[in-house]
Amino acid sequence: MNNLDEKRIMDIIFDDIGSEEKSITGIQKSLEKKGLNIHRLVLTGYLRALTEMGMINEKEIKPAKIYSIIKRNDKDIYSMVGEVARMDDEEESGNNALLLLYSLFDRPVFMRELEKCNVSQPRDYKIVTSSYRSEYIKKLDEAGLKIPKSNQLIEPQNIDRLKLISLLKNFIFQQYDLKKYCVSNNNQQRLD
Known part of the structure; x- marks a missing residue:
């Protein structure tokens, strides 16, 4: 080949x-x-x-x-992340979206990116600086997302690995119909 x-x-x-x-x-x-x-x-x-x-x-x-x-919906990454973040917990949607984007992109996230997710303002974050800031802005501009020069670059204050796994699982389930590979666990519990 x-x-x-x-x-x-x-x-x-x-x-x-x-x-x-x-x-x-x-x-x-x-x-x-x-x-x-x-x-x-x-x-x-x-x-x-x-x-x-x-x-x-x-x-x-x-x-x-x-x-x-199969024609996929034409949603961008931000609307998909926003849906998953809101689905998990509306009040925590900003923190959820920040955690997801930070993990998916493996870099700090601009506040403008969270606005694109249409989520609440994150509360659990720290403002960071990066020597790659101008490169991030250039890359996002090429992808069609304009980042104002004064836009804050942030990271999650704490990374809850269990929350991240749950969000990533929901993100994947949103993209692919995985029900055919899963067995539902509908066992009744007995009270002793």
Whole structure:
């Protein structure tokens, strides 16, 4: 298998399918034209994995299976984090969003980013300075988020690992339907 510009195979498949519906044969031929020779069984495995992860649809039109990309909602990271932060606890939504963004981005967070999450003002934070501040602002500007030069850069005062795990779990559950992989724990408890 040749490494086409170091792109991940998943990204190449997504680019290939685009907004169309394609069969395995159609995808394989298209990839071969791009110089990527993937054995049919390997491609079938990738497509099955992407289907199980809820990233592409598979429908059977005999004798072939047809694949298409599942359209995700066009929410940005901030609206998704805001939803999870508010869902957990409306009053603590600012602290929750700060904890999530800080952990996901592995950097301090600008107050403007929390405003984009549409959450309450965080209470449990410390103001920080960073030698990377101008680089953060530039990167966010490239992503379409304007950060005022005077905007505070903050970090969570305390990191509650159990809270973080709960928030990350909710964040992942919001993006993927994982119920099919879980067993509900509806056992009745007996009173002794």
